[in-house]
Amino acid sequence: MADVVWVYAEIVDDKITATTLEMLAKAAEAGKAEAILLGPAPADAAQTLAKHGASKIYHCADPVYREYLTLPAAETVAGLIQKHQPAVLLCASSYAGRDLVANLSARLDCGAISDVGDFQLKDGSVEATIPALGASYQNTSTLVSPGTKLLLVRPKSFEPKVNEQPVVVEEVAAASDETLRKVHVKERVVVKREGPQLEGAKMVVAGGRGLKGEENFAMLKDLAELLGGAVGASRAAVDAGWVPYAMQIGQTGKTVSLRHLRRRAASLRHENLQDHHLDQQRSRSADLSILRLRRRRRRLQSDPPAHRRIEEAQRRVILSPKLVTHPFSLLSNYFVGSDQNVGRNRHADLLRGLQADHELQLYGTFHRYFTRLTPL
Amino acid sequence: MNIVVCGKIIPASTVTIELDPNTKRMVRKGVTHELDPAAASAVEEGLRLSEKHGGAVTLVTMGISEVTIGIRNALAMGVASAVHILDDAVAGSDTLGTAKLLAAAIKKQPFDLVLCATESSDSYSGIVHGQLAQLLGIPALTFAKEVTADGGRISIHRQSENGYDVVESTLPALVAVSSGINEPRYPQLKGIMAAKKKEIKVYTAADLGLAADQVGEKGAREKVLTIGRPPKREAGKVVTDEGEGGKQIADFLAEIKVI
Ligand SMILES: Cc1cc2nc3c(=O)[nH]c(=O)nc-3n(C[C@H](O)[C@H](O)[C@H](O)COP(=O)(O)OP(=O)(O)OC[C@H]3O[C@@H](n4cnc5c(N)ncnc54)[C@H](O)[C@@H]3O)c2cc1C
Ligand SMILES: Cc1cc2nc3c(=O)[nH]c(=O)nc-3n(C[C@H](O)[C@H](O)[C@H](O)COP(=O)(O)OP(=O)(O)OC[C@H]3O[C@@H](n4cnc5c(N)ncnc54)[C@H](O)[C@@H]3O)c2cc1C
Secondary structure (H helix, E strand, O other), X not given: OOOEEEEEOOEEOOEEOHHHHHHHHHHHHXXXXXXXXXXXXXXXXXXXXXXXXOOEEEEEOOOHHHHEOOHHHHHHHHHHHHHHOOOEEEEEOOHHHHHHHHHHHHHOOOOOEEEEOEXXXXXXXXXXXXXXXXXXXXXXXXXXXXXXXXXXXXXXXXXOOOOOOOOEEEEOOOOOOHHHOOOEEEEEEEOOOOOOOOOOOOOEEEEOHHHOOHHHHHHHHHHHHHHOOEEEEOHHHHHOOOOOHHHEEOOOOEXXXXXXXXXXXXXXXXXXXXXXXXXXXXXXXXXXHHHHHHHHHHHHHHOHHHHHHHHHHHHHOOOOOXXXXXXXXXXXXXXXXXXXXXXXXXXXXXXXXXXXXXOEEEEEEEEOOEEEXXXX | OOEEEEOOEEEOOOOOOOEOOOOOOEOOOOOOEEEOHHHHHHHHHHHHHHHXXXXXXXXXXXXXXXXXXXXXXXXXXXXXXXXXXXXXXXXXXXXXXXHHXXXXXXXXXXXXXXXXXXXXXXXOOOOHXXXXXXXXXXXXXXXXXXXXXXXXXXXXXXXXXXXXXXXXEEOOEEEEEOOOOOOOXXXXXXXXXHHOOOOEEEEOOOOOOOOOOOOHHHHOOEEEEEOOOOOOOOOOOOOXXXXXXXXXXXXXXXXXXXX
């Protein structure tokens, strides 16, 4: 059907994943959104999908989909595609999603587009936007084979939307063929991570190769704790074995987005202008600093803990950090250690200055470029 | 255990990859190539498994003549022989076309295990292995950060959102390894000398029984419509430390309301 867009719903940690809901928002915008939900799911799963735009759900709760990789799901989805011929099937660019789309594209001989950041659907044909070569290019692609188009969607490409639909749930038969039970998931090992997780974190403090070693990630943990955020890492740091994969940000790791940060900055500007009626002065930098001071003062009165957090962060934030714009990563601000060019003497100067200004105590120098400070 | 490693040979990391506005493909001709570091990990894993369980490792690759240097590298690491799919007719193959060609080349020899990398470092679609497994009629075990073989079985630690899954299958099977699974060995002089005598079989699409309209640009399901530069991203803020770097960052964070 020319305007039906299917979303393959994924469950991780007994929850519908965020990317599933993001894809539903886009599916509902592009056409008629429907979802496929296979394997054991939380009780409110169908409700959640409907709430986010799914008007129909193809459902089967059989555990075969959880216990065996790819093949049972591919068999069921291929059957559904052949029967209903949706215009598009969206799968998350996740572990399960990539395997499923790869299998289906070969099975149905239709190809697929990876790494899709956005797409348009017109008369049954798609035009997908793909950030390529580390996002240095932005290409558009289409699939020329007739029938359902398979797209692998990057997480965080769309905003999930509440868009309640009357929903029809259609039960489908489980893939029961013995030959599909080939790749057995024997055990799921959860690697314990300390502190808040990247998923859903409001703020991420990330480090990479510039940190030079595992031990220096402790600094980021301190900072993240103060800021109420989570620690992330570049692939270089993960590959070096300094931190677990679960902390990786980027194309093959977790996607983080600066969107809400920017929006916050924008709304902040807006708020300031409204609150202080400083429109006419806004272009002059001196006035801007007044603006900031005022806001601070106001905040001090209204929100003492927030103010204390700022002060605390000012004291304990890493000495001479550098915000590096990383061309590859989706996260453009990396907190790394001090600049490489800072020699020992300069470092000592900086330290003395900071100690005097902020009554800070030198806690310990565990790297030429990194020094941890704690308040006296 | 006979192992086939599918390894891509790509523009060297020192090369800035450009897209050709006419073909809308990467510029590969005349560019220095190297064995994809991700493929080197697959080669290394193959060599380790064969050292433990016996059997030969064969490299299968598809690419232009510039890729020979990377084939030699894999041979010098210890791979016994190589298969090179080289044919102007395969230029413009998309992922599925590539998988069809690789599958046909793999079928030409007996194999128990096919090793791939989770994704290539230049185009990183991350789906060729899944397509390949389906075309070969064998199961795919992907995102492996650890691989063990035992008799006719293969078991991996598969990366998951919150740790890893222990996943198992019988052979023959395909395993796609994650980057960082191992530290690929450097070829030694002895290996480099030995590599010169090792065989590189060259196949065209016709040799593999694939018609011209099934592969290359004609067979491609995916068509690139436009290539362009993305909209400019706001520049990141660089704090140059003049003794107050920490304070400035804290101020900046306060300003954008994250603290
Ligand atoms: C298919 C594919 C997928 C990938 N997926 C991901 C992914 O998901 N996530 C990811 O992160 N990467 C990914 N990468 C890798 C990515 O291309 C980069 O190689 C990686 O992100 C670099 O990590 P880095 O910034 O930590 O290291 P580097 O590039 O080495 O950067 C280190 C930075 O730290 C600075 N520095 C060093 N020492 C100091 C110091 N003392 N003080 C201040 N600054 C210092 C350096 O000047 C440099 O800017 C992928 C690559 C491929 C091919
Ligand atoms: C319309 C179109 C035209 C294209 N034309 C060309 C072209 O002319 N030349 C070209 O090189 N690319 C071309 N490409 C890119 C093409 O998609 C990829 O080169 C190829 O299909 C593999 O994709 P990938 O590297 O993203 O594989 P991934 O799915 O990321 O690869 C996964 C794994 O599969 C194996 N593998 C993948 N490719 C090879 C290979 N070539 N040899 C051995 N093992 C491999 C490796 O183990 C690899 O790690 C074109 C793409 C499109 C859409």
